[in-house]
Amino acid sequence: MSADTRFQQATAYLGYTFDGDLKVGGDYVPLLRDGDVIYISGQIPRVENTVVVTGRVGAEVSLGQAQLAAKVCAMRALALLQRELGSLDKLRRVLRISVYIQSAADFTQQSEVSDGASALLHEVLGEAGRHTRTSVGVYHLPKNASVELDMVVSVAG
Amino acid sequence: MSADTRFQQATAYLGYTFDGDLKVGGDYVPLLRDGDVIYISGQIPRVENTVVVTGRVGAEVSLGQAQLAAKVCAMRALALLQRELGSLDKLRRVLRISVYIQSAADFTQQSEVSDGASALLHEVLGEAGRHTRTSVGVYHLPKNASVELDMVVSVAG
């Protein structure tokens, strides 16, 4: 089964669509290729015009909701890559993801939130989706998003 | 018009000079080249010996002041690149900027702060200045700086 089929299945499972405009919030680009490396801008869990998970994780947002938010961020990154490359099968490796979690004062399960994104990337991309990762709990994210995720990937030369 | 001329114009417009020592705050280097890629250390809005914008954005620091801080960080990065390369015209592309904003508890306009830096890079460097970006609101920055920005760029091989 191709990564694109698995991406489609993940879309159906999550119940969100990533076919529309994947807009950025300012004067920058969503994705940029330099040789065999592609940089992807920080993604928040926006679906069309709505940020679907907002608020502090550990307070008004549960661990499960935050994991969903991390998955939506990762799906947006994959949708951007699919448009750029034509197929996700051209992706060689996800090199790095950085996951920022808007955290409540006493919340320490940032790694568990990021696991939502990591599991999804592994599932959709197979071995190519296994990455290095940094997870940090931050004070505030744009648009009051609960999670933000950026990515660096390599593609076949 | 060359990027260096536009850099000079931006310097005049901001009313700050970046001719002096662009010091780092510890045992590390401001900039490092690896092949065609240059990494730039996190820049705070320091001009000579003074951090010109300090405090929490959304509380004692306005959006406009924070955008100015982001511009000063970006100008420092450009000044470092100009010294390294001789001319900013040798820069091929700004690949990534990460912008950290020392935020008040209810401040969610981190993207708008980063737009200060993004617009400046686009203006000075043209298409080469259009980049991927991650903006996060953090709890504290070194020296109580309102904004910190780091960068990865590519240069002609």
Next chain:
Amino acid sequence: MSADTRFQQATAYLGYTFDGDLKVGGDYVPLLRDGDVIYISGQIPRVENTVVVTGRVGAEVSLGQAQLAAKVCAMRALALLQRELGSLDKLRRVLRISVYIQSAADFTQQSEVSDGASALLHEVLGEAGRHTRTSVGVYHLPKNASVELDMVVSVAG
């Protein structure tokens, strides 16, 4: 003297061992090589099963303890690189470190915390250990760790 010998000396000096399992906290990899570049996942100051420095720096954690935490994070990264490469002498350059410090509300010495890691890298690796750096004070880190550090390095082709 080889970098590996200096690494061994630093281990003895710190009084911790990095011979055991250097586990990651989720479905990701600790380290990943792409051509001549190696990405290392965010390291917290874990020694075997214990995070040895936890809490907010500037409140229950002193600057000195936080610098120790930063050193332990850097040693974990070096231990991972040594296992991957066989010898730390194969490392060409530490390109970037990002240091996240779980900070108290009024703590602004993030750079001084990171200096713990920077000095250690310089000491163990010599010139190859001089890097670019970004230090930010964050609201929360996984497992209540006081410091987290990630790294990008280059190796001989």
